[in-house]
Amino acid sequence: KQEVTQIPAALSVPEGENLVLNCSFTDSAIYNLQWFRQDPGKGLTSLLLIQSSQREQTSGRLNASLDKSSGRSTLYIAASQPGDSATYLCAASGNTGKLIFGQGTTLQVKP
Amino acid sequence: NAGVTQTPKFQVLKTGQSMTLQCAQDMNHEYMSWYRQDPGMGLRLIHYSVGAGITDQGEVPNGYNVSRSTTEDFPLRLLSAAPSQTSVYFCASSGPGTGGLRYTFGSGTRLTVV
Numbered sequence: 201k202q203e204v205t206q207i208p209a210a211l212s213v214p215e216g217e218n219l220v221l222n223c224s225f226t227d228s229a230i231y232n233l234q235w236f237r238q239d240p241g242k243g244l245t246s247l248l249l250i251q252s253s254q255r256e257q258t259s260g261r262l263n264a265s266l267d268k269s270s271g272r273s274t275l276y277i278a279a280s281q282p283g284d285s286a287t288y289l290c291a292a293s294g295n296t297g298k299l300i301f302g303q304g305t306t307l308q309v310k311p
Numbered sequence: 312n313a314g315v316t317q318t319p320k321f322q323v324l325k326t327g328q329s330m331t332l333q334c335a336q337d338m339n340h341e342y343m344s345w346y347r348q349d350p351g352m353g354l355r356l357i358h359y360s361v362g363a364g365i366t367d368q369g370e371v372p373n374g375y376n377v378s379r380s381t382t383e384d385f386p387l388r389l390l391s392a393a394p395s396q397t398s399v400y401f402c403a404s405s406g407p408g409t410g411g412l413r414y415t416f417g418s419g420t421r422l423t424v425v
Binding site (some may be wrong): 204206234236241242243244245246249289291294296297298299300301302303304 | 342344346351352353354355356359361369401403405412413414415416417418419
């Protein structure tokens with residue numbers, strides 16, 4: 201059974217800092233790994249999707265990496281801004297399309 | 312605007328009542344799914360569907376029913392509401408995109424069972 205874990209549960213950083221969010225999964229037979237953003241009281245917004253054959257994906261200041269052999273993914277946020285404050289969720293997917301989510305990391309970026 | 316529409320946004324039920332959470336998508340996606348989100352537990356899959364007429368159970372299906380009569384709609388039914396079903400419910404649809412299935416989530420239904 202796939203299990204996904206995110207560390208830390210919460211993170212507070214000053215504006216401008218580069219930061220890394222961690223995600224680990226127990227079953228390396230994943231189809232892809234996705235990162236989502238959730239603002240308070242809102243739904244989820246897809247940020248990045250990494251296929252199992254890829255090592256990383258980039259979108260603007262965001263870079264997500266995937267290491268299947270070690271069961272880890274990281275989300276790197278460069279030059280953080282107060283607008284980046286949100287909860288970040290990673291989810292592993294098998295070929296059926298079902299997503300297994302981690303518990304999320306709540307990020308606060310202080311001006 | 313294209314996307315996933317969930318109704319209602321908020322609902323309060325008494326224990327034992329039944330209700331249906333509505334979910335509709337206009338992207339012609341085959342995959343649709345229901346998740347519940349509870350504090351400290353992330354999102355957990357309740358039921359999912361890979362196409363009209365096909366549904367299957369997820370991680371926490373007890374107390375919920377689904378049907379998929381059309382590609383667009385995927386309602387979630389609570390048969391006899393219990394306080395343990397107090398949660399935020401999200402519907403999602405997914406379709407092929409670059410790199411795999413791309414997910415679009417609705418804005419959620421916040422349900423309180425008293």
